Amino acid sequence: MIRLVPDQSQQIRRAAEVEFTFDGMPVRAHVGDTIAVALMRAGHLHLRDAPQDDAPRGAFCCMGLCQECVVRIDGGLVESCCEAVRDGLVVQSLKVSAP
Amino acid sequence: MTESYDIAVIGAGPAGANAALSAAKHGFRVLLLDEQPAPGGQVWRAKSAAILSAPATPESRAGKALRAAVRDSDVHHQGNTRVWQIERQSAGWDVHTLTDGQTAKVMAKALILSPGAREFVQPIPGWTTPGVIGLAGATALFKRDLLLPGNRTVVSGTGPLVFFVASEIRRLGGQVAAVVTPNTRRDWLGVLPAMRGRPDLLARGALWVADLMLAGVPLLWGHSVTAAQGQGSVSGVSVRKLDRNWEPIGGERGIEADSLCLGHGLIPNVEAAQLAGLPLHLRPELGGWVPEVGADGRTQIDNLFLCGDGAGIRGAAAAEIQGKMAGLNAARHLGADTAGAIAELQQSYARAARFGLAMTKLSQPRSGLSSLTTPDTVVCRCESLKQSDILAEVASGAGSTNAVKSGLRAGMGPCGGKYCQTAIARMIAAAHDRPEGDIPPPTPRPPLRPVPASALAGDFDYNDLPIPKPAPL
Numbered sequence: 327m328i329r330l331v332p333d334q335s336q337q338i339r340r341a342a343e344v345e346f347t348f349d350g351m352p353v354r355a356h357v358g359d360t361i362a363v364a365l366m367r368a369g370h371l372h373l374r375d376a377p378q379d380d381a382p383r384g385a386f387c388c389m390g391l392c393q394e395c396v397v398r399i400d401g402g403l404v405e406s407c408c409e410a411v412r413d414g415l416v417v418q419s420l421k422v423s424a425p
Numbered sequence: 426m427t428e429s430y431d432i433a434v435i436g437a438g439p440a441g442a443n444a445a446l447s448a449a450k451h452g453f454r455v456l457l458l459d460e461q462p463a464p465g466g467q468v469w470r471a472k473s474a475a476i477l478s479a480p481a482t483p484e485s486r487a488g489k490a491l492r493a494a495v496r497d498s499d500v501h502h503q504g505n506t507r508v509w510q511i512e513r514q515s516a517g518w519d520v521h522t523l524t525d526g527q528t529a530k531v532m533a534k535a536l537i538l539s540p541g542a543r544e545f546v547q548p549i550p551g552w553t554t555p556g557v558i559g560l561a562g563a564t565a566l567f568k569r570d571l572l573l574p575g576n577r578t579v580v581s582g583t584g585p586l587v588f589f590v591a592s593e594i595r596r597l598g599g600q601v602a603a604v605v606t607p608n609t610r611r612d613w614l615g616v617l618p619a620m621r622g623r624p625d626l627l628a629r630g631a632l633w634v635a636d637l638m639l640a641g642v643p644l645l646w647g648h649s650v651t652a653a654q655g656q657g658s659v660s661g662v663s664v665r666k667l668d669r670n671w672e673p674i675g676g677e678r679g680i681e682a683d684s685l686c687l688g689h690g691l692i693p694n695v696e697a698a699q700l701a702g703l704p705l706h707l708r709p710e711l712g713g714w715v716p717e718v719g720a721d722g723r724t725q726i727d728n729l730f731l732c733g734d735g736a737g738i739r740g741a742a743a744a745e746i747q748g749k750m751a752g753l754n755a756a757r758h759l760g761a762d763t764a765g766a767i768a769e770l771q772q773s774y775a776r777a778a779r780f781g782l783a784m785t786k787l788s789q790p791r792s793g794l795s796s797l798t799t800p801d802t803v804v805c806r807c808e809s810l811k812q813s814d815i816l817a818e819v820a821s822g823a824g825s826t827n828a829v830k831s832g833l834r835a836g837m838g839p840c841g842g843k844y845c846q847t848a849i850a851r852m853i854a855a856a857h858d859r860p861e862g863d864i865p866p867p868t869p870r871p872p873l874r875p876v877p878a879s880a881l882a883g884d885f886d887y888n889d890l891p892i893p894k895p896a897p898l
Contacts, residue, residue, distance in 0.1 A: 382657045
């Protein structure tokens with residue numbers, strides 16, 4: 327089929343991979359990826375539960391404003407869309423059921 | 426330690442970076458502060474370090490040129506920095522920053538604000554479901570990460586952004602389930618005359634639409650997504666036809682998808698200008714509430730300048746030129762002879778703004794848009810407040826965004842009201858039958874961005890705190 331907008335996905339070269347964990351599950355990412363991006367690519371969209379109603383939430387604005395993608399690292403809250411992954415990083419969701 | 430500059434510029438998009446470059450050419454010490462690691466703003470956002478190489482786009486080329494210009498200049502660019510407070514002093518401005526968890530204060534004789542825009546998203550049922558992201562958020566994923574929002578995506582919203590997002594999904598190898606836009610083909614015909622000045626963009630837009638049509642992607646003009654389905658993730662969306670005022674009419678139909686990109690136009694980021702002391706005016710044709718500012722970036726405060734989409738949504742090309750004018754005006758304020766250079770830019774600014782304003786007009790909300798929000802729809806995402814919660818507060822007498830904020834905490838959550846206040850203001854205006862211009866955004870309070878309490882408190886040991894001797898009994 328004729329494409330006026332070519333598929334360029336095969337022309338993208340990404341950095342070497344690292345591994346971190348999200349709620350204990352291993353997630354692979356490229357060096358330089360933000361945590362939110364690595365989680366999104368791995369299909370982990372549900373990052374926390376909302377206050378009051380515990381409804382599932384995930385990255386929304388993707389630019390550091392909405393705070394929906396906040397996760398827990400070393401006990402502190404971190405905007406996962408603004409923080410780069412590191413090998414061996416332990417990331418925890420803010421789900422009610424989080425380990 | 427407090428560093429001192431002639432000029433501080435907040436925001437390194439097309440406006441702010443050009444303002445900084447223009448002022449630095451006249452020999453002033455210029456500091457360019459930005460949240461992102463590299464200049465470019467949202468529109469010319471740099472790729473993440475995870476991308477080693479990728480095909481160039483018009484946006485990536487423009488961003489690369491801007492970053493090179495900043496690198497080769499005397500501008501001191503400080504990325505990864507959030508400005509959380511601005512204070513006017515007798516000799517200039519104090520700008521409070523947060524970089525890598527450390528707070529600092531910078532002093533500048535003149536301040537240029539180029540805070541850019543954020544996206545307005547009319548709340549719809551299910552818009553808080555993981556897998557629903559903003560249209561502007563999607564562009565950040567494409568430009569920075571070259572990542573798709575999902576495997577099969579519905580793209581819904583107003584203006585040119587829907588077609589850009591849909592086309593980028595195709596370019597990155599993804600599948601567009603449908604493009605759903607409240608705008609009609611007639612709306613687009615209406616703005617064609619204003620697009621004649623930018624044949625390059627007109628051609629690009631036509632190519633996006635033609636490609637989507639060739640690929641058999643449903644283009645639903647005059648429609649809106651009315652709900653996102655799914656519990657932990659998106660399983661599909663509902664779509665309805667809209668009338669001329671964007672009031673949903675007719676039956677609902679479903680489209681299967683695992684992701685939704687949703688947005689209803691850009692709104693200027695006004696909080697920094699508010700904190701600096703500029704009055705706001707409602708100008709729907711400029712994207713909503715805008716600070717009072719001249720076309721050349723000057724404001725009523727002689728050492729404060731404002732430029733770019735934060736002064737009204739006119740697009741990147743206009744932002745670039747207005748940024749140059751603001752930078753030259755700041756230089757002029759500090760003694761440089763730049764009057765002639767500023768005058769030379771006026772005409773090209775007007776031409777660029779004409780195109781940008783035509784695009785903004787496509788997103789100007791119509792009366793029916795608010796009815797996409799149902800009583801059970803979460804409006805304030807941070808506090809999980811539904812439309813019915815907010816309407817109850819309004820019915821009990823809350824007649825301003827400040828009143829709703831203090832009564833319900835809508836706007837006091839971590840996002841600082843960035844994603845709820847526009848919709849809430851319209852709800853108040855409608856409920857009290859008052860014009861929207863009577864319901865301004867809430868009074869801004871620092872911090873402009875979340876600041877960890879530890880960064881404010883600094884390092885200290887409790888044992889080192891001086892404790893006075895108890896008073897004798």
